[in-house]
Amino acid sequence: MVKHRDSTHLVHQYLRHNKKFPHVWCPGCGNGIVLGALIRAIHQHQYERDDIVLVSGIGCSSRMPVYVDFNTIHTLHGRALTFATGIKLANPKLKVIVVTGDGDSMAIGGNHFIHAARRNIDITTIILNNNIYGMTGGQSSPTTNYGDKSTTAPYTHIEHAFKISELAVTAGASFVARGTVYHADKLQKLIEAALTKDGFSVVEAVTHCHVQYGKLNKLGSNVDMMKWQKDNSITVQKAAKMKEEDVEDKITMGVLMDKPLPNFTKEMAKLKDRAKE
Template sequence: MKEVTKLIHKYLRHDKKFPHVSCPGCGNGIILGALIRAIDRIGFAKDEIVLISGIGCSGRMPVYVDFNTLHTTHGRALTFATGIKLAKPELTVIVFMGDGDATAIGGNHFIHAARRNVDVSAIIFNNNIYGMTGGQFSPTTPYGMKATTAPYWHIEHAFKIAELAVTAGAVFVGRETVYNAKGLDALIEKALLKKGFSVVETITHCHIQYGRYNRLGTAVDMLKWQRDNSIPVEKAQKLSSEELEGKIITGVLVDRELPIYQHEYDRIRERAREIAV
């Protein structure tokens, strides 16, 4: 408990009027806490962190923490991140996005950020729903589930965000649940230390919207569901696709080396100076 208090004092903005916007029982605070713990363990200075978000419940998180914080437009957080990182490469740029933020309105920016490989870490809050606007289906709402805009049932199929990031070229991709908060701490720490575009898909719960429409119970019930349906990636590799149906594969999905945009661009600068146009 003492440790927690220390982190609260060190990283939260005390001049910002609490209470925060998250509903009681929300998983978003666990993700923000995991980020703070990871940053504290690595020992980054607060001045070198830029925490950027888009729109939605996840978008409201940066305001509470004492970094350089930027709350952008819906889906565009990664584009702002790209500009900041390229203009000032010494900054550590971290982006919070929701599932709709990252893969609906910002889907194009997401895949291109992964392909481009600018050194930015993206932490995605996947709660399978648009929570802030009142529970409309998102690109990760599973087939057959209900939402306020899928009152009968949902007829589209969900994106697998982490797999999408792997395919698009991200150098580091992991997935974890908020239930396994310690695992999430460790995963975010790895992502922050990785050079290049890293993605952490965090499975969280929205018991207020998604859970309520689909009768999934309380926040605790949904956390237990996460616990009971998670399979570490090492174990998942030994299972068939039928056995993995509906399961959450957690851990590091990919960790690879690819050329980093800033390094490549530095070589362009050198070349441009050589030929001195």
């Protein structure tokens, strides 16, 4: 495995040299860590760049595709999975990867997400969960925790957060994993695994928005927020042995679901054969 600390040169290989840098992310943002993990995972599998399509919606994390040298598409808020579905079905040979955020995939795109999972279409979706709308300046998202503050919840948030990975499992995805940007190596391994899976594979990458969420909720710097990730993460195996109420505030890390289920893309090929008979 390529260690992330040795891999700056590798990441640079995959960046677009003709793109106008700098990027849009704030200093200390976790999005770059996820992008690094994704690039190393892709490199590990030696996929051809021409075969990869990186699809995103709208938001901070959805700016990711523009920087990397694949077929890339920055679609509309919430709709990345609908475009990805068309891209994949019209050319099943393509390796289609979606990057999206918690607002993009769980609020405006929530319906598309559960249906992509239900279909179990052969797409890998990486969800960067920072519990807030960062790009628009810190509004509540579907994963903002009860009792926390945002610019649209100045008297604290009275709604309850979605658990993204658990939702993906229930909706029918064949592979679901959760990692954090603190555990960058582990995150890379989870993405690596997701890329090889048949069907809809989801990796939830828990990250921090110290600029909006951290500031509004007095959680400290990006380093403090990453330390929090470190101190509050437990493995899926450990969580299984704990009481439910003790797990409630923890980040359950690892593979939550890994089961071969009928893959929509392959089912579609079979359907076409049946129709031609």
